Amino acid sequence: MDDTLFPAATILLVRDGADGLEVMMVERHANIGFAGGAMVWPGGKVDPADFDEGWLEAAEGLEGLEADERAARVAALREAYEETGILLATRNGEPIGAKALDLTDMRKRxxxxxxLFQPLVRGHGLKLATSALRPFARWIPPPALHKRFDTRFYLTPVPAGQDGVQDGSEAVDLVWIKPQAALDDLAAGRRKIIFPTARNLELLALSKTVEKALADVAARPQGIVQPIIENGVLKIRSDLGYPVTEETLDTAMRG
Known part of the structure; x- marks a missing residue:
């Protein structure tokens, strides 16, 4: 059995809406192999190009981090750009804001x-804002799955002036939604949300504003979450602040 772990990264872009914290979610194309049709956060596999040491100059805040962590942060921002058009970057120390919209034509390339991502950033006099990312969670699936992703989740406020537009291929819809509203849609059968996303939505729903979310993630213990299956129940460790730590396997697989 091939038990290879593929590194991946996901980004939770948040903002303060009229009724509290909102998070950006995208609906994956139904024909995509992993989590087809599910509501997820922008993200995907870490690419070899994300490990390029040139990012130490082309990004902010990577110094002192291990290579896997550096690459995951680059991948999270690259995937956000590809799937939503949002680019977290600075020019002369200032966030580029709505100016990122001028770069959306490069997304598909x-x-x-x-x-091509690093030349894009460098060519426009930008630095990738990896320092804006806050580690939110890290999940590894149980053994024996045919494809397993070691996924690092990051939290960051969306840059002012950038709302995002789905790419129309991997992401067929894009919404800003309150975490609890997404969970309510899951419970009512209106949306498909897989087990790790649901658990992290529940965790995010504990924070009512962006400021509180950033404070909460800084105070919360970090550790790898690797679900286990016991007697038909999917369980995660109970010491990382998750309000829900188990779900029956049949409902988890339907999510």
Missing amino acids: VDRDAT
Whole structure:
């Protein structure tokens, strides 16, 4: 059995809406192999280009981090750009804001070839804002699955002036939604949300504002979450602040 772990990264872009914290979610194309049709956060596999040491100059805040962590942060921002058009970057120390919209025509090219992302950033006099990312969670699936992703989740406020537009291929819809509203849609059968996303939505729903979410993630213990299956129940560790730590396997697989 091949038990290879593929590194991946996901980004929770948040903002303060009229009724509290909102998070950006995208609906994956139904024909995509992993989590087809599910509501997820922008993200995907770490590409070899994300490990390029040139990012130490082309990004902010990577110094002192291990190579896997550096690459995951680059991947999270690259995937956000590819899937939503949102680019977290600075020019002369200032966030680029709505100016990122001028760069959306490059999204599909970067999606096809991740090596083009760094030249895009450098060519526009930008630095990738990896320092804006806050580690939110890290999940590894149980053994014996045919494909397993070691996924690092990051939290960050969306840059002012950037609302996002789905790419129309991997992401067929994009919504800003309160975490609890997404969970209510799952419970009512209106949306498909897989087990890790549901648990992290419940965790995010504990924070009512962006400021509180950033404070909560800084105070919360970090550790790897690796679900286990016991007697038909999918369980996660109970010491990382998750309000729900188990779900019957039949409902978890339907989510």
